[in-house]
Amino acid sequence: MLASCLRAGMRGEESRVEPREAPRVPSGRRRIVFSAPVQGRHEENPTMSDQTNEHAVAFKDLPPEERLFRMRHSAAHVLAEAVLEMFPEAKYAIGPPVDNGFYYDFDLPRTLNPDDLQTLEARMRQSVKANLPITGEQIPKDRAREIFKDQPYKLELIDGIEDDTVGHFMHGGFEDLCRGGHTETTGQLGAFKLDRVAGAYWRGDEKNPMLQRVYGLLFPTKEELAAYEHQREEAEKRDHRRLGRELDLFHLDPIAPGAPFWHPKGTLLYNGLVDYMRELYREYGYDEVVTPQLFNVDLWKTSGHYQNFADDMYMFESDDEEIGVKPMNCPGHCHYFASGHHSYRELPLRLAEFTRLHRNERSGVLHGLTRVRAFSQDDAHIYCTPDQFDEEIFSVFRMIERVYTDLGLGEPTIRLATRPEKAVGSAEDWERATELLGASVTSAGKEYTLAPGEGAFYGPKLEFHFKDAIGRSWQLGTVQVDLGMPASFGLRYIGEDGEEHQPMMIHRAILGSLERFIGVYIEHTGGHFPLWLAPVQAVVIPIADRHLDYAGTVRAQLQARGLRVQVDDGPDRMGAKIRKAQLQKVPYMLVVGDREQEQQAAALRDRTGDDLGAVPIFQIGDRMVDERDTRSVQAR
RNA sequence: GCCGCUGUAGCUCAGAGGCAGAGCAGCUGUUUCGUAAACAGCAGGUCGUGGGUUCAAGUCCCACCGGCGGCUCCA
Missing domain, CATH: 3.30.980.10 (Threonyl-trna Synthetase; Chain A, domain 2)
Known part of the structure; x- marks a missing residue:
């Protein structure tokens, strides 16, 4: 079955559209075409x-x-x-x-x-x-x-x-x-x-x-x-660099090139995404781990990163040991796997990790959040038996679809990246793994195009690209088969037959680098985040100072329901406060004056500028909680 | 890393050999206001850093460091 699907899938190559003679489509900034x-x-x-x-x-x-x-x-x-x-x-x-x-x-x-x-x-x-x-x-x-x-x-x-x-x-x-x-x-x-x-x-x-x-x-x-x-x-x-400053989300400074300072509002966004992924991890059966930041370079020699990426890693000496700061989680996860005995009953083992990674990217390529030196990923490695492989890949596809839907990203396009020049593993293994990946895409009812020679050194990969609100294409998630590490780390599990077997290993990230994703998402939404991710979900705007107490009550009521609400108690007039909230792209503005105080209500306005009239506070709370919990992707 | 451009207040920018400026933001005061900017005042700077030319350097020259746009790279 796989073979026939495979042939169908490979035809994707013919439909691939690329600018002729143009540079390969690309990277960093050039990914935005x-x-x-x-x-x-x-x-x-x-x-x-x-x-x-x-x-x-x-x-x-x-x-x-x-x-x-x-x-x-x-x-x-x-x-x-x-x-x-x-x-x-x-x-x-x-x-x-x-x-x-x-x-x-x-x-x-x-x-x-x-x-x-x-x-x-x-x-x-x-x-x-x-x-x-x-x-x-x-x-x-x-x-x-x-x-x-x-x-x-x-x-x-x-x-x-x-x-x-x-x-x-x-x-x-x-x-x-x-x-x-x-x-x-x-x-x-x-x-x-x-x-x-x-x-x-x-x-x-x-x-x-x-x-x-x-x-x-x-x-x-x-x-x-x-x-x-x-x-x-x-x-x-x-531009996310501009919105990042205007919305007070993050900043970059030469004191730490390529390493963003996340401000409180940006951190809410960041953690909102991490919390969301954790929720999915529970649903999809992942186990989260925290592994070290610093490893003796022996680990990187075993994984092959030392040989392939030493120039891009941060290394230093300590106590006569040569230390490498981790640029990826996979070797640490393999080391964890190798540290214990595993039965086939424990598989598939899905290890997820959000800890920080550092890569010494060349200075010329740094770009806002989309190309950084310090970042974390919604990264996971799946160790499974060959029998489980298809189902694991499908499960990842389902998760990707779910995330894209929840975030309002639309249907991704898929590319299959094949064997690069620098690669571990035999040509046959590469061919087999590449076929498996391609076949899994087609049997999931999807299409892909080929990206020859663009795979990782340890295996072929699927890339998921999405098109943003103004038509630009971005690579986000990847799914990769690993042909090197299970062997180089000596990974084994005991099968049903009582014999030792080598597990298959899949790398996958859905959002990819959180930093990069947030940069892309800022540009996609223009800063109009869905309510569940908006750092400030509503601003209460008192018309005159005598309404300040009531504004505080309104905020307290909404905060009690877990909503992020602020009162604009500054000296500006109401019009200026509305303008400010609008420019900050706050989903809801609650204007309160004499009439609203009388009715335990607020004049509700959303960030599209629509005046929704006077609404009782408890109803506003219901509406916002519902919008948050359903992760509604609100109109902009 | 390489090529080009660029760097003046928190932000956006003017000043191009002769006293460092504006708007917004900030602070203080007045105003208490009904759906995208009330009014007034104050404060804010080693002009990216270091060196040089000059009586005099944001301004000209050199080096370095950022940023931007590409190239290359992206596990």
């Missing part, structure tokens, strides 16, 4: 007809996504033309279309500044105005080598192409090595704008020289370009 309309063509080995019949179908008759792809691709050429004109000695590398636009990489005699972008953009507009025809043909490699004899990057690209001929595209006096996909003329570029210049390693390898990458934005119309820029501004308003 606005969803792209660019659809997949065949990236590798385009057929001859693709190129010789470049303009066989009129540009205007192409599907819109193909037109956009070509506009962006041609814009990259026009950019390179402008750069070569500005710097005749420039070496040009690659210039693909990407989400939202295009880029081109150059090796230049000096660094570009923002004024240069203006100049280049003006020069590009001249090419657009000239409306030059873009022509392409297949030429023999030898001729291409002659044409690009002064262009080392192009020569390297030519060497890497397997065919006997390569694509050659021209417009005006500009020529480029290119597999094609272009507009008919330079006048068909739509609305574009040079965006920024950034460094990028040649072929993405940090051992190679760093080139200057010029990014451009490009959309079919001015309106769409403006809409994208507007969306980017909106995204900035949701």
